[in-house]
Amino acid sequence: MQDNRAGPLAAEPIKQVMLLLDCSGGMGGEPMQRMKRLALELLRRLDRDSDQLEDGLLGGGIRAGAAGVLCGLGPVSGPAASLSGAVALVTGLEPGGSSCQLLALRELWERLEGCLAVLMSDGMPGEGPALEREALPEGCRLICVGIPGASGLCSRELSAAATEGYFELLQQEELPKLAAELSARVMSALKAEGVAEATKPPKGNAEPEPGPAAGGDSSEEEIFMAEKMEPETRCDIQLDAGCCYGPFDISAEGCQDLAVLDAGEIAIGCTGRVVQLQLTLKNVCPGRRVALAASLTELDSCSVEQRRGFKMLMLPAHSGSCCQDMQVRGICFLLPEDPGLQCQSRRFRVRIMADYLDCGPLCC
Numbered sequence: 001m002q003d004n005r006a007g008p009l010a011a012e013p014i015k016q017v018m019l020l021l022d023c024s025g026g027m028g029g030e031p032m033q034r035m036k037r038l039a040l041e042l043l044r045r046l047d048r049d050s051d052q053l054e055d056g057l058l059g060g061g062i063r064a065g066a067a068g069v070l071c072g073l074g075p076v077s078g079p080a081a082s083l084s085g086a087v088a089l090v091t092g093l094e095p096g097g098s099s100c101q102l103l104a105l106r107e108l109w110e111r112l113e114g115c116l117a118v119l120m121s122d123g124m125p126g127e128g129p130a131l132e133r134e135a136l137p138e139g140c141r142l143i144c145v146g147i148p149g150a151s152g153l154c155s156r157e158l159s160a161a162a163t164e165g166y167f168e169l170l171q172q173e174e175l176p177k178l179a180a181e182l183s184a185r186v187m188s189a190l191k192a193e194g195v196a197e198a199t200k201p202p203k204g205n206a207e208p209e210p211g212p213a214a215g216g217d218s219s220e221e222e223i224f225m226a227e228k229m230e231p232e233t234r235c236d237i238q239l240d241a242g243c244c245y246g247p248f249d250i251s252a253e254g255c256q257d258l259a260v261l262d263a264g265e266i267a268i269g270c271t272g273r274v275v276q277l278q279l280t281l282k283n284v285c286p287g288r289r290v291a292l293a294a295s296l297t298e299l300d301s302c303s304v305e306q307r308r309g310f311k312m313l314m315l316p317a318h319s320g321s322c323c324q325d326m327q328v329r330g331i332c333f334l335l336p337e338d339p340g341l342q343c344q345s346r347r348f349r350v351r352i353m354a355d356y357l358d359c360g361p362l363c364c
Contacts, residue, residue: 019067020068020117022101022122024070025098026149026150031148031149040087042186046064062190064078064080068089068093069104071097072103076089085314088331089330105137109137113139117140118186123158131157141164143186147168272337274335275333279327280326284318284323284326290357294310295307295309296333296350299347314357
């Protein structure tokens with residue numbers, strides 16, 4: 001008889017979430033920047049909430065990705081356990097044209113049926129059918145985030161279409177709190193999905209075998225207890241970034257209109273540079289994914305290269321009928337500045353490597 005119980009080597013169910021960002025022309029300027037900042041902060045929160053670590057890798061069987069929304073899906077990255085591709089895509093998105101959120105959701109559902117979608121948009125109707133809950137693909141789970149664009153915010157359509165909750169970002173100051181709330185909602189929805197998946201009856205209507213009787217083998221009991229244990233938060237290393245001065249105490253007496261504090265000399269701290277790369281891959285074959293690597297070095301005063309960063313991306317295959325050029329943007333390297341060297345010039349050197357991940361038929 002087939003054993004359908006979860007054993008020590010049972011694979012953790014994969015739970016997928018995709019961030020959909022409205023790239024219509026009405027989201028240009030500050031709305032686009034605000035939406036990007038929210039998406040990046042949400043990815044950072046998911047990174048921490050999934051496994052209590054901020055290492056760029058999601059835990060708990062969660063896979064995340066991002067995509068632009070035009071008249072259907074725009075550029076897509078993921079879903080994957082590593083967040084580097086989604087971060088690069090979000091950073092490089094540019095507004096332009098019209099959008100249709102419903103067509104994008106339908107196309108996403110065809111690719112990744114069962115994923116949780118987080119749509120960030122002003123809700124303004126574009127080309128194609130309107131966004132309505134009744135028109136969503138069957139089983140589609142959707143969180144909507146309303147962000148005012150150039151023409152305002154159409155919150156009624158977004159809130160009516162959302163199946164897992166509706167949120168709004170109206171002011172920049174609300175962003176950190178909203179990202180935390182969104183991460184909690186996403187984790188709750190994915191957890192509920194995992195529970196529902198685990199309670200589905202096994203295929204073929206096979207009855208699962210009962211657990212061991214009392215006094216029997218305790219290995220499964222130990223596995224159960226291990227799953228119930230709360231993850232331990234690691235606080236072995238604590239660093240003071242040194243970007244903050246103070247605190248400085250100051251008091252104002254009753255009926256005193258003016259209180260003066262001389263804080264002395266304050267230096268600008270925690271500065272740095274951001275090196276952002278963009279490139280065009282020529283004549284990329286259809287149906288083949290591409291592995292792209294970028295390394296960054298800095299030339300010191302003796303023109304000796306010092307390593308500064310390395311990025312590896314997986315670019316999705318395109319579905320065109322012939323070879324096409326593929327533009328890649330938003331590959332970012334963060335370079336902190338040494339104190340006292342903020343105004344000095346720095347020299348960098350970049351190396352790019354690219355190769356196909358998928359090969360054609362074997363020749364032998």
